Amino acid sequence: MNVTDQNIAELIESYLEGRMSLEQKTKFEKAIAQNEIWKNNLEQEILVQKSIRSYGQYLIKNKIKQDISSGKAYRYKRWKYFLGGVAVVLVTSVGVYYSGVFKKTIKKEKSKLARVKDERPNVESTNHTPSQKVNTSEETSYHTNKAVNPIIKEDVEGRRDVINDTLMNNEKSIEDEAISTEVPVSTLSPKSNIDKEVSVKDKVNDKNCDDVFISFETSESKSCIDKKEGNIIVYQLKGGESPYTKTLYQNGQKTESFYDLSPGQYLIKVVDANQCEKKKEVTIIGKPCIEERKFLFNRQFQSELDIQLDSKNGVFILKNERMEKVYEKEFDGFDEGITFDGQGFNGDLPSGVYYLSVQYDDQTEEKGYLTIQ
Amino acid sequence: MTSEDIKISVQNGREDKILGKLYRRVLPKAVRYISKNGGRKEDAEDYFQDAVAAIFEYSLDASKAKIENVEGFAMTMVRNRWINQAKKNTRFAYTNDDFDPSVNENITELILTEEKEGALKIAFQKIGDTCSTLLNMYYFQQLKMDKIAELMGFSNAKTVKAKSYQCKKKLAEIITDNKYLTDVLK
Numbered sequence: 149m150n151v152t153d154q155n156i157a158e159l160i161e162s163y164l165e166g167r168m169s170l171e172q173k174t175k176f177e178k179a180i181a182q183n184e185i186w187k188n189n190l191e192q193e194i195l196v197q198k199s200i201r202s203y204g205q206y207l208i209k210n211k212i213k214q215d216i217s218s219g220k221a222y223r224y225k226r227w228k229y230f231l232g233g234v235a236v237v238l239v240t241s242v243g244v245y246y247s248g249v250f251k252k253t254i255k256k257e258k259s260k261l262a263r264v265k266d267e268r269p270n271v272e273s274t275n276h277t278p279s280q281k282v283n284t285s286e287e288t289s290y291h292t293n294k295a296v297n298p299i300i301k302e303d304v305e306g307r308r309d310v311i312n313d314t315l316m317n318n319e320k321s322i323e324d325e326a327i328s329t330e331v332p333v334s335t336l337s338p339k340s341n342i343d344k345e346v347s348v349k350d351k352v353n354d355k356n357c358d359d360v361f362i363s364f365e366t367s368e369s370k371s372c373i374d375k376k377e378g379n380i381i382v383y384q385l386k387g388g389e390s391p392y393t394k395t396l397y398q399n400g401q402k403t404e405s406f407y408d409l410s411p412g413q414y415l416i417k418v419v420d421a422n423q424c425e426k427k428k429e430v431t432i433i434g435k436p437c438i439e440e441r442k443f444l445f446n447r448q449f450q451s452e453l454d455i456q457l458d459s460k461n462g463v464f465i466l467k468n469e470r471m472e473k474v475y476e477k478e479f480d481g482f483d484e485g486i487t488f489d490g491q492g493f494n495g496d497l498p499s500g501v502y503y504l505s506v507q508y509d510d511q512t513e514e515k516g517y518l519t520i521q
Numbered sequence: 522m523t524s525e526d527i528k529i530s531v532q533n534g535r536e537d538k539i540l541g542k543l544y545r546r547v548l549p550k551a552v553r554y555i556s557k558n559g560g561r562k563e564d565a566e567d568y569f570q571d572a573v574a575a576i577f578e579y580s581l582d583a584s585k586a587k588i589e590n591v592e593g594f595a596m597t598m599v600r601n602r603w604i605n606q607a608k609k610n611t612r613f614a615y616t617n618d619d620f621d622p623s624v625n626e627n628i629t630e631l632i633l634t635e636e637k638e639g640a641l642k643i644a645f646q647k648i649g650d651t652c653s654t655l656l657n658m659y660y661f662q663q664l665k666m667d668k669i670a671e672l673m674g675f676s677n678a679k680t681v682k683a684k685s686y687q688c689k690k691k692l693a694e695i696i697t698d699n700k701y702l703t704d705v706l707k
Contacts, residue, residue, distance in 0.1 A: 204661025
């Protein structure tokens with residue numbers, strides 16, 4: 149493994165991702181220690197990767213914050229209480245219902261008994277044996293308090309079991325709500341700024357789509373007017389069955405991709421494996437983009453170049469074609485610009501095109517090119 | 522629940538499952554503990570958010586040791602932070618609980634400061650939504666390039682690799698060109 153300017157970026161990635169053998173790692177570390185630029189590259193890569201991971205952490209934190217403020221984080225518990233409440237109401241209702249039935253039954257049986265009692269002289273007057281009389285009373289006693297209770301109790305408990313099962317299932321479905329997501333898209337993607345749902349028409353094929361609720365989120369970036377710089381990201385696809393097909397249309401015409409889009413209205417169509425579909429209209433907003441600033445410094449005709457800047461504090465930077473910083477000058481609001489004399493960090497800057505960047509302290513910036521002849 | 526469970530869930534876009542468990546098992550305890558000790562519900566929620574987000578970041582780092590009991594760990598982080606805060610601030614009541622030193626200080630250091638959050642917002646706003654999502658998917662969620670291509674509508678993994686390189690370069694320029702960002706994000 150030879151460390152060169154050409155493969156350094158790739159090797160740094162392998163090194164940081166732990167894809168190097170011990171021998172490769174030692175060799176790489178030795179090479180890095182001897183080259184200041186490579187060492188800086190490595191430090192920069194570590195900083196960038198660390199920032200990306202911190203950003204992921206920031207998105208997670210924001211998601212939790214949203215879940216807490218929307219009450220979703222407490223919903224699991226509330227659902228438990230709610231379902232518990234429902235269960236109590238149901239059990240009580242069942243109890244009340246059966247106690248009503250029970251009372252009615254007792255009343256009925258009492259009147260039946262009274263009737264039997266009233267009729268007894270007639271019965272006795274007939275030639276029934278005593279055993280037959282006992283049978284009659286046994287038949288009646290089946291419906292008395294002691295005998296009825298276990299049946300009702302068993303019945304109520306039976307219902308209670310059903311209720312408990314329902315509770316458990318409901319709880320499970322709440323818990324697993326997010327698990328049903330078919331596509332492993334993070335919920336951490338930036339939220340869409342404008343998306344208008346225009347149609348939720350489901351197409352019926354083999355499967356009835358009436359009960360299929362496909363949903364997805366979108367995120368759109370702006371584009372400079374007259375340029376194709378907009379992007380649309382579809383994420384958090386849920387419902388239906390994977391695989392999904394995503395298609396984008398503009399004015400009824402299918403676009404080539406979801407990237408490099410001009411400002412305007414677009415229609416996203418997502419179709420699942422059963423041909424159930426969901427459409428959503430989104431807008432790529434057009435923004436006026438500041439023209440890149442271009443300067444020419446011709447050594448033959450000028451010794452200095454006045455570059456006008458906004459009356460704010462900031463820093464003016466020039467980078468060469470390898471994006472290495474070759475010039476930097478801080479300025480304040482009173483300067484209203486800088487005077488460039490063609491000198492970089494290491495003396496006269498060679499002829500060529502330089503990338504220009506002006507960063508103001510209020511976080512706004514300007515970009516452009518400076519050509520030295 | 523272990524840190525490995527968190528890693529797998531995030532890689533499968535199912536972090537909601539893990540968060541749901543933590544909302545149910547840790548958040549009520551954290552609120553109860555802090556309220557009982559003179560703090561507000563909001564304090565408990567803030568500490569909970571910070572602890573869970575830091576545990577997520579820790580869990581996704583392959584070089585870090587495994588956490589066997591994430592729920593217990595998160596609760597200890599909340600408790601430790603409250604004890605530290607209570608010592609500094611008279612608004613909070615002191616607690617008789619002991620500070621638990623078993624919680625790895627490396628995780629506590631991962632808790633995002635407001636300043637760092639501000640710097641991250643600036644840097645990632647500048648690289649745009651596409652780059653932010655792509656870099657997040659690759660470096661935080663650790664999804665494979667071909668999966669990212671499928672999810673983001675790129676033609677193949679190669680395109681994702683090229684785009685990710687551009688995005689990372691853009692981010693590097695933004696961070697290194699701004700001393701404030703470099704210092705805060707270091």
